[in-house]
Amino acid sequence: MSAATVALNGVSKHFQLPGQRLEVLRDLSLDARPGEFLCLVGASGCGKSTLLRLVLGLEHADQGEVRVGEQPVQGPGVDRGIVFQDHRxxxxxxxxxxxxxxxxxxxxxxxxxxxxxxxxxxxxxxxxxxxxxxxxxxxxxxxxxxxxxxxxxxPQVLLLDEPFGALDALTRQRLQEELLGIWKRTGATLILVTHDIDEALYLGDRVVVLDSRPGRIREVLDVDAPRPRERHDARLAHLHRHILGLLADQA
Ligand SMILES: Nc1ncnc2c1ncn2[C@@H]1O[C@H](COP(=O)(O)OP(=O)(O)OP(=O)(O)O)[C@@H](O)[C@H]1O
Ligand SMILES: [Mg+2]
Incomplete structure (x- = not known):
């Protein structure tokens, strides 16, 4: 399996509800490098699943471009796989x-x-x-x-939308370890959405914090703790407090 860059360039997306135009993502630009493990966190409704659906090709951007490797995304393809919160x-x-x-x-x-x-x-x-x-x-x-x-x-790109959200803490940790092993063995580019800041920091090379309404990038953090990581690493604890502060600002 090889890896691919995932690039969103100036992506905007809205949904039309009865009597209301819902602006979900505004002018969002983001790159995942080939083989990178990127994690996304942000308030409920800020557009994380929409972003993954754009990369998967299930939704189309109003403006801007989504590319996987050299190719603009035009629909679903075997180069991208997805795991949802429920197994489906x-x-x-x-x-x-x-x-x-x-x-x-x-x-x-x-x-x-x-x-x-x-x-x-x-x-x-x-x-x-x-x-x-x-x-x-x-x-x-x-x-x-x-x-x-x-x-x-x-697939060159694996998208994961709160894949462990419904699991107990112990199973969740076990699957996080397995996911790291799979990432290492396949070399794929991973983009994981989670509400669990610790999970994002334990797994990600970088963590993207999104603002809501409309969804934009608030900050992209490099997780500088070496792998294999220690869950109680002081650097992770520091980044955790920082992310909590960013999310609390929006509330
Ligand atoms: N197909 C759709 N039609 C209309 N509105 C939609 C559609 N899909 C998503 N939305 C709206 O877009 C916004 C973003 O939804 P999205 O599912 O991307 O959020 P999210 O960040 O994944 O939230 P959560 O953390 O709760 O899963 C929400 O307000 C949602 O109601
Ligand atoms: Mg979602």
């Missing part, structure tokens, strides 16, 4: 069928597809559960299956 697996399909579905447009042969699916289920630690249905998995396992589904087409 089909309940009537097994775990492996759910993951393999992400390869339906792939030119790989049946056997190669099955091998690929097995590889990614192993990568997320779900070996032995290939035939299970989603309702037979724990929340953390279902989320792992969703990560495997996002990875199986070997």
């Amino acid at each position: 697996l089909f309940p009537w399909l097994s775990v492996e069928e759910n993951v393999q579905l992400a390869l339906h447009r792939s030119s790989l042969g049946e056997q190669e597809k099955r091998a690929r699916v097995r590889h990614y289920l192993q990568l997320v630690g779900l070996q032995g559960f290939e035939r299970a249905r989603p309702d037979q998995l724990s929340g953390g396992m279902a989320q792992r299956a969703a990560i495997a589904r996002a990875l199986v087409a070997e």
Whole structure:
């Protein structure tokens, strides 16, 4: 898997509600470098999911441009994968069928597809559960299956929208470690949205703090703590207080 730059250049986006024009993002410019782990934090409704949907190609910018690698984004493609807060697996399909579905447009042969699916289920630690249905998995396992589904087409860019939001603290930490391992092994560019400042600081090379209404960049912070990181690193605690201050300013 290779990595790609994700670039937003002067992006604005609004939604038209009955009797109201909702300005969601205004003139937003942001780059994720190839192979970078970028985290986004910001108040609820500030446009984080909209930003990911623009990169995924599910929404189109009113103004400005979104590029992945050299290409302007015109719609969804296999170069980008996404994991949502809820796993969104089909309940009537097994775990492996759910993951393999992400390869339906792939030119790989049946056997190669099955091998690929097995590889990614192993990568997320779900070996032995290939035939299970989603309702037979724990929340953390279902989320792992969703990560495997996002990875199986070997995207250059992995987008994660509060992927661990619904999990207990311990499972969340475990999956954070796994995500770091997957990032290292795949070399993909990762953009993760989270409400958990500690999570953003533990995982990200940089943390982007967004302002709301309309969504704009408030500050981009370099997380200068070396990896592997110590969750109680004083540098992270300092950045945490700084981000809290930025978010409190908006309230
Ligand atoms: N398809 C849509 N039609 C109309 N309004 C929308 C649509 N999608 C999002 N919005 C509005 O755009 C704003 C930003 O939504 P978005 O989901 O991007 O926020 P968010 O930062 O992800 O919030 P949260 O942290 O709660 O997930 C919200 O006010 C939302 O109501
Ligand atoms: Mg959201």
